[in-house]
Amino acid sequence: MTLHRATRDDLAGLPVDVAPRLLGGVLTTTVDGAEVALRLTEVEAYHGRGTGPVADPGSHARMGPTARNATMWGEPGHLYVYLSHGIHSCVNVVCAPEGVAGGILLRAASVERGTEIARERRQVRRGGRVGAAACAPTISDRDLARGPGRLGQASGLRHPGDDGLDAVTGLVGTSGASAVLELPDEPAGRVRSGPRVGVAGHAGTAAFPWRFWLDGEPTVSAFRPGRGAA
Secondary structure (H helix, E strand, C coil): CCEEECCCHHHCCCHHHHHHHHCCCEEEEEECCEEEEEEEEEEEEEECCCCCCCCCCCCCCCCCCCCCCHHHHCCCCEEEEEEECCCEEEEEEECCCCCCCEEEEEEEEEEEECHHHHHHHHHHHHHCCHHHHCCCCCCCCCCCCECHHHHHHHHCCCCCCCCCCECCCCCCCCCCCEEEEEEECCCCCCEEEECCCCCCHHHHCCCCCCEEEECCCCCCCCCCCCCCCC
16 A cells, blocks of 8 residues: 655545545654654544534534644644543644644554554553553553554654644654654545544434544454443
8 A cells, every 4th residue: 555645635624524534544753763653543533613514512622712722723734632631642633724623533553663662652651650661561562552542652742742743744843743644545445434432422422423443453442432422
């Protein structure tokens, strides 16, 4: 499968339309001089207020622009990195035209390059500190970036310093990190879709089948419904 560098035009559509096209693509991050390449196997689309024909009550931008979600309203191709539960840095690719909020959460990936770097980052986080990492159980290749929090750890990107990185140009951000997104020239495999994971209420039901994944990929995260989404 051949890849090409993502362009603004590649990402200018609505998130629900762009999201499946990210599958099989590769996000390569360089943090503290160490490179990790993540092949995307699972993503979720989120629309902001006024984006698309259906309001998305599960989006961070559902109420309009805020300091937290400002990146989602900007130029497509930047990375919206937010903190989940005060612990995990989660990575999104911004899409839709500038001024129209949209993001695609990167839920899961396989590590294509930099496996040991990704494992060290995950081990340190699990152990709590560098010295304790050696005592933590070894993490399997499958689980290195299986789930958005794990993917964020494996990538090395962190909130707030890496929020807004440009994955189209690959320019180095103020934190010293950089990211490059490549997309497949052809569909990467059979794409399946369903409700988003852990999203509460109506936004987490089959009314929003905005989670997309590559069928048969072992790195895809397990589904769990959000509160009140049954």
